[in-house]
Amino acid sequence: xxxxxxxxxxxxxSVAAIETPRVVRELSRRGIDVECVMTRSSKRIIHxxxxxxxxxxxxxxxxxxxxxxxxxxxxxGEASLMMICPxxxxxxxxxxxxxxxxxxxxxxxxxxxxxxxxxxxPAMHLSMYENPFVVDNIKRLKDNGVKFIEPRIEENxxxxxxxxxxxxxxxxxxENEPDA
Ligand SMILES: Cc1cc2nc3c(=O)[nH]c(=O)nc-3n(C[C@H](O)[C@H](O)[C@H](O)COP(=O)(O)O)c2cc1C
Numbered sequence: 001x002x003x004x005x006x007x008x009x010x011x012x013x014s015v016a017a018i019e020t021p022r023v024v025r026e027l028s029r030r031g032i033d034v035e036c037v038m039t040r041s042s043k044r045i046i047h048x049x050x051x052x053x054x055x056x057x058x059x060x061x062x063x064x065x066x067x068x069x070x071x072x073x074x075x076x077g078e079a080s081l082m083m084i085c086p087x088x089x090x091x092x093x094x095x096x097x098x099x100x101x102x103x104x105x106x107x108x109x110x111x112x113x114x115x116x117x118x119x120x121x122p123a124m125h126l127s128m129y130e131n132p133f134v135v136d137n138i139k140r141l142k143d144n145g146v147k148f149i150e151p152r153i154e155e156n157x158x159x160x161x162x163x164x165x166x167x168x169x170x171x172x173x174x175e176n177e178p179d180a
Pocket of ligand 1 (some may be wrong): 011012014016042087088089091092102123124128
């Protein structure tokens with residue numbers, strides 16, 4: 001079992017963000033301490049208070065002088081992994097290009113530099129998912145060790161993976177860490 005079970009969960013501005021509180025609850029039930037980080041767009045879809053209710057931790061909606069991104073995802077940071085669920089086409093492309101201009105992209109950029117495992121769970125219309133630039137950015141991230149939990153392609157939409165699959169993948173990564 002992992003010796004520390006704190007994770008960072010990023011949330012982006014996809015309608016699938018309404019599923020995120022259930023993911024947080026399922027992880028919390030398994031003894032994982034979840035720290036949620038939100039983009040501004042995601043706050044138009046779910047309220048930070050719901051994530052605070054689900055996780056027991058105040059959601060991070062902006063970076064402060066306390067350097068939350070470094071404390072959690074810096075070298076020897078407190079988090080054993082970061083997942084972004086849902087991740088948008090916008091945030092995928094920013095991360096693939098080293099951009100950290102939102103709380104979520106700043107955390108992800110830090111996590112990659114610290115070699116903290118990063119899992120992305122996309123959700124978007126098929127037209128966005130099949131955009132050749134987005135496809136290239138996904139490949140670039142995969143080639144650099146970023147894990148993806150693949151969406152279900154239904155009704156012209158790349159839909160968020162099933163919650164059980166997401167939870168299992170988090171547990172799998174945490175429990176197979178070198179210091180676990
Ligand atoms: C209601 C609504 C639903 C959206 N759903 C998605 C989505 O599922 N996937 C996606 O990539 N973008 C979606 N978008 C567009 C993103 O919110 C937009 O690209 C935004 O800039 C993403 O910012 P973020 O990546 O910082 O969260 C949606 C926008 C709105 C208003």
